Amino acid sequence: MMLLSEKATNLYTSSLRGNRRLIVFIVAIISFITLSFFTLSKASFSLGGGGGCGRTIRSLNEAVAFSSSTGSSNSNGFFSIHRSGSSAGQAKFINLNDLEATANAKEEQQHVLILTPVKNAEAYLERYFELVDRLSYPKDLITMAFLVSDTTDNTVQILKDKADEFLNRPNPSERYHEIAIYEKDFNFQLPEDKRHTFELQPLRRSFMARSRNYLLTAALREYHSWVLWLDVDVVEYPETIVEDLQSVDVDVVVPNCLLQTEDGSFWAYDKNNWQETERSIELQKDLDPDYVLLEGYYEFLTNRYLMVDMPTHLGRFKKVPLDGVGATFTLVKAQVHREGANFPPYVFQHQVETEGFAKMAKAMGFGVYGLPGYLIYHIRNS
């Protein structure tokens, strides 16, 4: 009897153990299926599959449907919280919809940011400031910003002294809105006699691009409507040039930059302002995508139509569309930079730096133009 009941108990315990194993097994399977379902459905959103938009670029309707299905909120304008020390935080609201860059910029009091990268530039600074100071655009609407790189001369001190003078003039209407000097070294040095060697240009231009991007991201403020790129060694331009270029009312515009000569003879300088031609486009079809095209070098002829070779007698405001630009003097609506066109330090459509910028701006749908009859002058360096 005793033996029988012991047997029954053993049987009961082992069947209970069997059931428990079964239950654990079933629960594990259900958890696995549930987990897989959520993981896969998330993945299909982030990959943009299964009708979701994820992070890919989709049509506006798809994107709107996606954003309302995930319940993301939207607000007008721009908020940021500022805390200084122990004082209470204060929200800053700036409606960027109100920022405009229009032909009547001066009347509308639109701010201009003049950007100049500099390297061992002390010899050029006096003339540079003389010309900027002569501009007829109101000084209180002008910000100047410099990026000094890999410099061994007195450039920084001269910039600081000039800024001090220009910002503290007795007459407030003669003072500039702001002057900023940034220093950033890339430890990139080229021997002076090698600076324009064909093989070294892609690298030199790539470092110039990095400098320009540094300067742009450090200096651009939310109130700037225009960005004017001005090289330090441009030695002659009209005092009304800012208003003149603004009046053309396009996204990017460049005057025609020639070489200053003693006898006033016509010598081209900025060959980076150009149009593609049928032949230049044809030639690019067989090129390695990483090949950088350069203007003004006999080593490789590009077949582009350079602005310095276009007729200059058709009026100062006769504009032509361009596919490549330099930056000796380049006026850009700030929106173009804000939306993402900058200076590629990598190869973009066979170009780097300023010409890459033009290609990028055009790829984004912006208008890029030049004025062959509007002449400015660059110093003869050697």
Ligand SMILES: Nc1nc2c(ncn2[C@@H]2O[C@H](COP(=O)(O)OP(=O)(O)OP(=O)(O)O)[C@@H](O)[C@H]2O)c(=O)[nH]1
């Ligand atoms: N921050 C920075 N500025 C540079 C660098 N190289 C040149 N610059 C400045 O960038 C502008 C354009 O450079 P330039 O050396 O004049 O270039 P370029 O006009 O093609 O050459 P040049 O015919 O010799 O004048 C000038 O204002 C220079 O002082 C650099 O590596 N870093």
Ligand SMILES: [Mg+2]
């Ligand atoms: Mg120069």
